[in-house]
Amino acid sequence: MILALDRGDPAEALALVAAIPGLRRVKVGLELFTAAGPEMVTRLRNRGLRVFLDLKFHDIPATMAGACRSAARSGAELITVHASAGSEALQAAQLAAVQGAAEVGLADAPTLLAVTVLTSWDPSRFETELGNSESLGDHARRLADLAASAGLGGAVCSPLEVAALRAIHPQPFVLVTPGIRPGGGDLGDQRRVMTPAAALAAGASALVIGRPIREAKDPAAAFEACCSELFLASGGAAQAFV
Numbered sequence: 001m002i003l004a005l006d007r008g009d010p011a012e013a014l015a016l017v018a019a020i021p022g023l024r025r026v027k028v029g030l031e032l033f034t035a036a037g038p039e040m041v042t043r044l045r046n047r048g049l050r051v052f053l054d055l056k057f058h059d060i061p062a063t064m065a066g067a068c069r070s071a072a073r074s075g076a077e078l079i080t081v082h083a084s085a086g087s088e089a090l091q092a093a094q095l096a097a098v099q100g101a102a103e104v105g106l107a108d109a110p111t112l113l114a115v116t117v118l119t120s121w122d123p124s125r126f127e128t129e130l131g132n133s134e135s136l137g138d139h140a141r142r143l144a145d146l147a148a149s150a151g152l153g154g155a156v157c158s159p160l161e162v163a164a165l166r167a168i169h170p171q172p173f174v175l176v177t178p179g180i181r182p183g184g185g186d187l188g189d190q191r192r193v194m195t196p197a198a199a200l201a202a203g204a205s206a207l208v209i210g211r212p213i214r215e216a217k218d219p220a221a222a223f224e225a226c227c228s229e230l231f232l233a234s235g236g237a238a239q240a241f242v
Contacts, residue, residue: 001025001196001206001207001209001223001226001227001230002025002026002027002052002176002206002207002208002209003016003017003020003023003025003026003027003209003210003213003214003223004026004027004029004054004178004208004209004210004211004214005017005026005027005028005029005032005210005214006027006029006031006032006210006214007031007032007214008031008032008034008035008036009035010032010035010036010040010043013032013036013040014043014044014047016214016219017044017047017049018047019219019220020213020219020220020223021220022223022224022227023049023223024049024050025049025050025051025052025206026044026049026050026051026052027051027052027053027054027208027210028040028041028044028051028052028053028054028076029054029055030054030055030056033053033055038070038074041053041074041075041076042074042075045075050077051074051075051076051077051078052076052077052078052079052080052176052208053071053074053076053078053079053080053110054078054080054208055067055071055079055080056080056081056082056115057071057079057080057081057082057085057093058081058082058084058085059085059089060089061085061088061089061091061092061093062092064081064085064089064090064092064093064096065089065092065093065095065096066096067093068081068093068094068096068097068100068112069096069097069099069100069103070100071097071100071110072096072097072098072099072100072101072106072109072110073100073101073103073104075104075106076110077108077110077111078110078111078113078174078176079097079110079111079112079113080112080113080114080115080156081093081112081113081114081115081152082114082115083114083115083116083143083144083146083147083155084143086146087146087149087150090112090114090146090147090150090151090152091150091151093112093152094112094150094151094152097109097110097112111152111153111154111174112152112153112154113147113152113153113154113155113156113174113176114143114144114146114147114150114152114154114155114156115155115156116139116140116143116144116147116155116156116157116161117136117139117140117143117157117158117161119158119178119179119193121136123135123136126139137160137161137164140157140158140161140164140165141161141164141165141168143155144157144165144168144169145168148169148173153172153173153174154173154174154175154176154205155169155173155174155175155176156175156176156177156178157175157176157177158177158178158179158193159177159179159180159193159194159198159199159202159204160179160193160194162175162177162199162202162203162204163202163203165203166202166203167203171205174205174206175203175204175205175206176204176205176206176207176208177194177199177204177206177207177208178208178210179193179194180193180194180195180196180199180207180208180209180212181193181194181195181212195229196209196226196229196230196233197229197230197232197233200230200233201233207230209226212226213226
């Protein structure tokens with residue numbers, strides 16, 4: 001499980017992680033990164049946390065490569081790029097990430113994750129607003145295939161697409177799923193969602209959970225409840241991906 005630190009207040013983010021014993025992985029998104037900069041990744045790593053840097057790079061190949069090289073130097077273990085940037089940009093990003101990690105002496109390069117279709121899209125809006133004749137599910141599969149062919153280590157998708165993608169891309173291809181909501185939770189701006197247990201059963205490698213924990217009266221208790229649900233869903237055999 002990855003806790004999304006999506007608010008833009010660095011002090012609040014650090015207070016939140018300090019309040020949750022047992023937390024191991026966190027996500028730094030655009031809002032927090034814009035407010036706090038690369039130093040936030042360093043501060044979180046210094047606390048023993050593994051960082052998912054979710055900036056969703058989407059640009060021409062040279063710019064994607066430069067951004068991923070810099071992101072890799074930060075020590076983030078997961079970094080997102082948009083699969084729709086195309087194969088040339090994805091390949092350039094992957095190579096640059098490996099080079100960036102090596103330049104600062106990191107033993108392991110980060111895993112690049114290609115974003116397929118954002119969880120805020122619903123099928124009808126996806127078709128009408130983007131003029132896409134391909135179904136949302138088929139489009140997500142196309143982009144995941146593109147990422148795998150470009151040598152990336154995984155993809156980001158909604159939990160509704162996990163089972164279909166896992167059937168095509170077995171482990172160790174990483175499938176990270178946002179849009180996770182405990183039963184009865186507020187959906188917010190998410191549209192394609194699942195409970196933690198259902199997403200795990202579908203084949204997700206890691207679950208990104210933000211507001212249900214961040215906005216809870218007792219974030220530590222909410223975190224533990226999600227952990228317990230995952231542990232029970234796995235039959236007591238839940239284990240973290242590498």
